[in-house]
Amino acid sequence: MIEAKNGKKNESEHIIGILVDDHPGVMSKLCGLFARRGFNINSIIVGKTDKPGLTHIVISLVADNRTIEQVEKQINKLIDVVKITDLSPQHSVVREHCLVRVSSTESSRDAIVNLAKLKDAKVLNVNHTSIILELVDSPQKIDNFLEMLAKYGVKELSRTGINAMQNGN
Amino acid sequence: MKGSEAIIRALLEENVEYIFGFPGGAVMPIYDEFLEFKDDLRHILVRHEQAAAHAADGYAKVTGRAGVCLATSGPGATNLVTGIMTAYMDSVPMIALAGNVPTSLLGNDAFQESDMMGITMPITKHNFQIRDPNTIHTKIKKAFTIAQEGRPGPVYIDLPKDCQTKEVTKETNNFKIAGFKPVFEGHPKQIMKAAEMILKAERPVILAGGGILISNASPELSKLVEMLNIPVTTTFMGKSCFPESHPLCLGMLGMHGRKVANYAIGNADLIINLGCRFSDRITGDLETFASQAKIIHVDIDSAEIGKNVKIDLPIVGDAKKVLAQLIKAIEAKAGKHKEWTEKIKRFIKECDCEIDISGSPLDPRKIMSEFNRVLKKDDILVTGTGQHQMFAGHFVKREKPRTFLSSGGAGTMGYGFPAAMGAKIAAPDSQVFDIDGDGSFAMVIQELATCKEENIKVVPVIMNNAYLGMVRQWMELFFDKRYSGVHLKRTPDFAKVAEAYSLEGVTVERDSEIAEAFDRAYKADSTVVLDVITQEEANILPMFPAGARNTDMFGNCIQKRGKLF
Incomplete structure (x- = not known):
């Protein structure tokens, strides 16, 4: 999980699924987080799920492992975020x-x-x-x-x- | 039951006894309700909303429970912002409440409307807007859980006026928060690995941060230190978590820390970080920070692990729990790091060199030695922000947890005085002193009225050097002494201002007067302002410049730079 000391920059595409509580301001919290921490998002989509009251968000971004770890941890800290999933292409459609x-x-x-x-x-x-x-x-x-x-x-x-x-x- | 009553009942259910606030149009139903509950809930009227937030912060830092502040909508609410952000940076549990325009007017730019949900988003752990009075109980309960559990932080609650006036008809009662599951216990495998690393290390150092105070882990920390004889350095935020008279206490590290602490980190082969987030003021240059050491990082917030410094062994968990687990894992095999600790002890003594601090105008360090003389273990020292704050961090010794409060992460000028009021409310039997700057104190000087009218006794001690001292020092050191916008010229006369508020003010100009003034203020029944005239251009040294190696400190204390080890 943690890179070795002096690890090299190694950017690749990452896709993350984020299950969030469906109420006003959630998207704003998420996007605000990306903006102020300087995470560069390639795309973001939002939609309903099979679970009532929960919304699914899929983001894609290109980043090195250390950045992606911070992205995931910071997203996880948002109280409205229920679960995050790694949807990288190696093991997802x-x-x-x-x-x-x-x-x-x-x-x-x-x-x-x-x-x-x-x-x-x-x-x-x-x-x-x-x-x-x-x-x-x-x-x-x-x-x-x-x-x-x-x-x-x-x-x-x-x-x-x-x-x-x-x-x- | 109206919404306003439900709000107060929800606060009482969380054992709130004090609320720091300032009224206005959008919270009048709540203020009306205060009269009904005046025996259970004491409202303390501050004279500026920022002070309400800082007072709640001071209260929370002393008690460990969320402090509560309240303001009206618009400018009242935005005045809370500095205080909320200050609490956020230092992981202080706080509930900030503010009114808002009725829900029907939200988004219409009505009188005194401000988008506090948007404004507080990046400076709170979470925020709620209560649009339906039936959700008051649930949301306030959730807010307290979020503010106090895991890594604490401020939670803002927006209260549109109609939710205060409407009847509660059918309360919701789902208190589950799906997205909030703090981890307390450290992973057993990681604990075993940490124990191995600690036993194998030859030159270990414990880096104790504010997390030790937050999780009340001081007894466990002391036990581990006794078992293994490992030296301890505390961050500025961790100050008071480990007795500073202890022979293995290195004192504060970082930009204005003690050389021995920074050098110990620079020469250690293992750093055990307990609840410190490796801020830039601690590490300096990241490339050379602790270059010989492996690093164990214990933090309840996994996002802090690996954020600034690369970590060899992460442990997500509560410092108290993890320390208890470590003690258990190590106990049978404990060995002492004799050679290293003897060396450290010798250097700690060398760092405690005698400095001549006599003479007038006063050396700022003379004030610090007065604190060391008069403050008892249970007494509390609060600071503003600036040179005086770092003088206090460096020179004042504290023995008991939660007896040193300061705005570390935010560095908020004006924090000290109102936070001291909150601390006094929380610990009425302790003497609460506020070491402040002439700049810092002037930002919140109106709170003298609060002290007077609410009978809160604190002692603001102003290190009055006629300058915004820290900025002046940087101008001297890094801008060729080109002083710009920093000369305050000893305006106002703080003793006279105190008198204007019907409080006692004492101006101390000679070092022969300072002891008596301190003793007198200590014994007084109400707030006394001590205006101590100090040298205008004294610097807080040693230091390392922003971004420099933490072992490249310059300034007095130990002469041989970098040669300590």
Whole structure:
């Protein structure tokens, strides 16, 4: 748990699940903590759980082991936090939801739709100048999909941030 | 029952006897209720809300139970903020209550509304807003649990006015706090490892922090020291947790600590940290701090372990419990660290060198020697913030836990006097002295009225050097003596101010007068202000500059720098 003395900086991606009491001000407490302790969060999502009165928050961040230990301990100190879980990709399923508006013309539309099919993306809306696509996949695959769409022109992009759940039981 | 009554009943259920406060529009129902409960709950009217918070802090530090303060909404509540933050930095249990505008007006910028939930978020252990009078009992009970258990801290409770006036119809009674499970017992495996490390060490030093005081672990600490003959250094916050007359007491360490303490840490091969958070004022340069030592860190707050200094063996737990476990684990095998302790004892004596502190204007250390002369074991010394505070930390000797109170983490000027009032309320049979600065005391001087009207006897002793001494000292040492904004020029005449409040004030200008003044103040029945005129440019030394190696101290005491060991 504790690094050896003079341990080297070794940054990697971490995903943390935080189960919190569902009442006003909880998000503000959590975000305030990140801001004042200088923790850089890549994404944060919030939503309901199977347990009434509890909300699940998933944060992702890139940090070295020492920082991540502080992040977890400081989060744990918040009274509203009931439980935190390590959801790092090695032992969790990790997904993100993405909406993207791509420029399309008569001539490019088919190619875009075909690409969407290939990537299991859904076509949600089509008009004369653009298509809205939806993709739910791992963040890396979404990156890859967006890269392939780039040549058609991405006009608007909205990603939810990372959601995750531990493997096994 | 109205909300206001429920609030007071909930406080009484937590055995609250005193509440320090200042009224206003948003807490009038509570003030009205005070009249009904005046035999059970004494309200002490301060003259500024900051003093209410500091007084609650002083009360809590002496008793170990949460101190309670109360203010109205808006500016009343924001005036509490400095006191709440001070308590937060020093892990002091406190319940800070403030009114707010009625729930229907929350967020509308109504008269005297301030977002205290937002403001207190980073400076409290937790905060509650009571929007429904039925939750008053539950939330206040939870607040006390959170404030007092585990690592203590302040809890703020926001009381919109309508929750004070509405009827309580059906009280909720779920007192469980799912996200709050402090760990008290140390993990047995870690205890065994710690015992091994301690028995194997050749040059161990115990670093005792405020955690020893908070967990009342002084008896256990003394027992461990007796068993193993390990020298003890205390942090500023830990001062008084171990008798400073003990032959193995190194005194305070850190920036203004004793050289022998810093050198012992620098030369130790094992540091046993009990309830100290390794603040920058203790460690100095982190790269070279305790470079020869393995470190065991015992703390009830796991987030403190490994936060500043890398730790070889973490133990999460309550200092008292963990010490008891360690004693049990070690008892049969106890060996004494003779060579090391003899060396340490010799250096402690060398550090106690005779210094000439006679003459006028007075040497600040003369005041400290007066405290050592007049204060009995049970008496309490409280400090403001500045040079006088470090003089007291360095030179005044305390023997009994919870008899030295100061704002260590926050370094709050103006803490001393009101905290002394709270301490006196908590320990009416003890004499409570406040060593203060002319700058620090002036920030809370209006509390003389509280002392007068509430019959609280404390003795503010002002180390009056006509300067904001600590800032002046830094300007002298680190800014080429370019003094900027620090000369107070001995305004006001503190003795005359005391007289204006119908209290006694004594100005001490010569060293021949100081003993008599101290004795007189000690015996007096009501507050006496001692204004002691000291040398203007005396420095508190030795010290190491911020961020420097803790063994690179400069200043008097021991001449051979770094050669002690």
